[in-house]
Amino acid sequence: MDYRNASNVYKQNQILNATPKKLVIMLYEGAIKNLKLAELSATDKKIEETNNALIKVQNIIQELMSTLDFKNGGEVAENLNQLYDYYMTELIKANRSKDPESIKNIRVPLEELRDTWIEI
Incomplete structure (x- = not known):
């Protein structure tokens, strides 16, 4: 069994069956996940990985x-x-700066915004 394919099918079903509110929350969660990856990559001076994660957030x-x-x-x-x-x-x-602290300064308020959507 191809577990990657099963995972993709599961994710697709989650998206297709989600309410508009849940979709917004999922977008926030994707942005936060990529901001965390960007922070770690920037800390490790992995420029390309940092760039890729930040572009996904954009x-x-x-x-x-x-x-x-x-x-x-x-x-x-x-x-x-x-x-x-x-x-x-x-x-x-x-x-441009690849500064982990700058990335964190975006992530934290986005987490708060996501939490607000969850509470609505």
Whole structure:
């Protein structure tokens, strides 16, 4: 049995059956996971691994931005958009510097944001 394929099928089923809220939480969790990987890679001076992980986070943040509903979300959507835009800028800076502390400064507030979504 190919366990990687089984894992991929499981992940696909999780995504296909998830509520919109759960999908947002899953995106946050993916971003946090990659930020942790980037922190470790940056600490170990693994430049390419750090870059790859931070690019994945940028892609996730872009996906979060694209899901915002400005018509129905009003001020909340606007505030989240500004926050995501700030994270994008900080991710670019962190990717240039490869500084683990800069990466942590993005991860911690994202964890808090994820926790807020979980509580809703």
